[in-house]
Amino acid sequence: xxxxxxxxxxxxxxxxxxxxxxxxxxxxxxxxxxxxxxxxxxxxxxxxxxxxxxxxxxxxxxxxxxxxxxxxxxxxxxxxxxxxxxxxxxxxxxxxxxxxxxxxxxxxxxxxxxxxxxxxxxxxxxxxxxxxxxxxxxxxxxxxxxxxxxxxxxxxxxxxxxxxxxxxxxxxxxxxxxxxxxxxxxxxxxxxxxxxxxxxxxxxxxxxxxxxxxxxxxxxxxxxxxxxxxxxxxxxxxxxxxxxxxxxxxxxxxxxxxxxxxxxxxxxxxxxxxxxxxxxxxxxxxxxxxxxxxxxxxxxxxxxxxxxxxxxxxxxxxxxxxxxxxxxxxxxxxxxxxxxxxxxxxxxxxxxxxxxxxxxxxxxxxxxxxxxxxxxxxxxxxxxxxxxxxxxxxxxxxxxxxxxxxxxxxxxxxxxxxxxxxxxxxxxxxxxxxxxxxxxxxxxxxxxxxxxxxxxxxxx
Numbered sequence: 001x002x003x004x005x006x007x008x009x010x011x012x013x014x015x016x017x018x019x020x021x022x023x024x025x026x027x028x029x030x031x032x033x034x035x036x037x038x039x040x041x042x043x044x045x046x047x048x049x050x051x052x053x054x055x056x057x058x059x060x061x062x063x064x065x066x067x068x069x070x071x072x073x074x075x076x077x078x079x080x081x082x083x084x085x086x087x088x089x090x091x092x093x094x095x096x097x098x099x100x101x102x103x104x105x106x107x108x109x110x111x112x113x114x115x116x117x118x119x120x121x122x123x124x125x126x127x128x129x130x131x132x133x134x135x136x137x138x139x140x141x142x143x144x145x146x147x148x149x150x151x152x153x154x155x156x157x158x159x160x161x162x163x164x165x166x167x168x169x170x171x172x173x174x175x176x177x178x179x180x181x182x183x184x185x186x187x188x189x190x191x192x193x194x195x196x197x198x199x200x201x202x203x204x205x206x207x208x209x210x211x212x213x214x215x216x217x218x219x220x221x222x223x224x225x226x227x228x229x230x231x232x233x234x235x236x237x238x239x240x241x242x243x244x245x246x247x248x249x250x251x252x253x254x255x256x257x258x259x260x261x262x263x264x265x266x267x268x269x270x271x272x273x274x275x276x277x278x279x280x281x282x283x284x285x286x287x288x289x290x291x292x293x294x295x296x297x298x299x300x301x302x303x304x305x306x307x308x309x310x311x312x313x314x315x316x317x318x319x320x321x322x323x324x325x326x327x328x329x330x331x332x333x334x335x336x337x338x339x340x341x342x343x344x345x346x347x348x349x350x351x352x353x354x355x356x357x358x359x360x361x362x363x364x365x366x367x368x369x370x371x372x373x374x375x376x377x378x379x380x381x382x383x384x385x386x387x388x389x390x391x392x393x394x395x396x397x398x399x400x401x402x403x404x405x406x407x408x409x410x411x412x413x414x415x416x417x418x419x420x421x422x423x424x425x426x427x428x429x430x431x432x433x434x435x436x437x438x439x440x441x442x443x444x445x446x447x448x449x450x451x452x453x454x455x456x457x458x459x460x
Contacts, residue, residue, distance in 0.1 A: 096230025144309025159200025327389030
């Protein structure tokens with residue numbers, strides 16, 4: 001028999017419901033005289049007593065339990081996957097930061113890999129040995145060798161320190177979250193370790209990145225195999241984290257659709273990834289009318305610092321050496337701007353990952369985009385200025401024939417700095433659009449709230 005009050009099924013000969021305790025026929029008992037009355041009676045037909053029992057249909061709680069359990073279980077599984085991806089990201093960053101290495105490939109060169117800690121001793125021994133064997137050593141030659149290495153040492157040390165500290169803390173938070181002891185999962189720290197690992201790898205590559213091809217002879221610098229494996233594993237873990245973060249907003253996305261801010265943040269994410277990849281490429285190319293189509297040189301800033309050191313040591317031309325010093329100063333500033341571009345791109349990358357799932361717009365995103373665009377513009381300008389100084393040095397030293405009959409035939413190309421600048425400006429434009437949309441939606445929401453308040457006041 002079905003209870004008329006709550007709808008629960010009972011035995012055919014039952015009188016009262018096993019779930020809610022009400023009579024199955026829907027009738028009620030007068031509390032004063034004990035007579036049986038209809039369920040909708042307000043007063044007793046026999047004694048006139050007022051009936052205060054209100055029959056309210058009750059939905060059994062048992063029916064909603066399976067759905068609730070299912071929802072809680074799904075959210076917990078999603079959180080476990082998200083936290084596990086954070087843990088993997090931190091662990092991979094911690095392991096592979098010590099395997100950052102640069103590999104030299106060449107047709108007639110034996111492949112070798114120099115790892116990050118090469119900058120903590122062996123490289124200085126090699127430079128010292130080279131200077132002892134050099135016939136003509138000048139202060140400029142020493143500086144041209146030691147300056148890029150000093151930058152590499154600082155980058156290597158900072159990369160290791162940041163990655164190790166952030167990774168260990170992220171691992172502790174992630175383990176605590178999985179065990180139920182902490183609400184934080186260390187995602188921010190893991191992303192910082194990841195971006196530092198990627199940035200350090202690309203900057204170490206940029207310091208030595210030079211490729212040359214002439215006929216069958218060729219040579220180029222690339223990331224080592226273990227380094228590339230670390231980048232792939234970390235990127236895969238970060239992608240899982242991002243997917244899980246988006247899935248946590250599934251109800252909002254289903255109801256309201258993907259927000260424009262999330263789309264714009266994803267665009268910025270792609271732009272910064274490309275900027276970080278391009279930064280590691282040789283920044284300056286050299287071409288000459290005497291070069292055949294199969295011969296070219298593409299090099300980074302440190303290569304030209306060392307090249308000028310070689311020119312200065314071969315002659316005692318005071319004017320040339322002055323130009324070389326001026327060139328090295330501009331090269332050093334260009335190197336600083338290159339590192340700044342990579343650092344700002346890494347910060348913007350981390351913020352854009354969070355921005356995909358964060359509904360709020362932060363003004364710090366726009367500030368970082370401005371700094372990225374300015375440092376990219378400064379990097380391009382300093383690269384152009386320093387190559388002009390290099391031309392002057394070559395002209396004064398009479399070494400133009402090294403690459404052609406005259407200095408006018410030598411041409412420098414700046415494709416990489418130009419691409420970096422264009423991408424940085426594009427990310428700035430997207431951030432400005434993001435800010436304008438956030439400001440407009442904020443004003444709209446405030447305007448929508450005012451009539452509601454007015455109506456409430458009028459009704460009151």
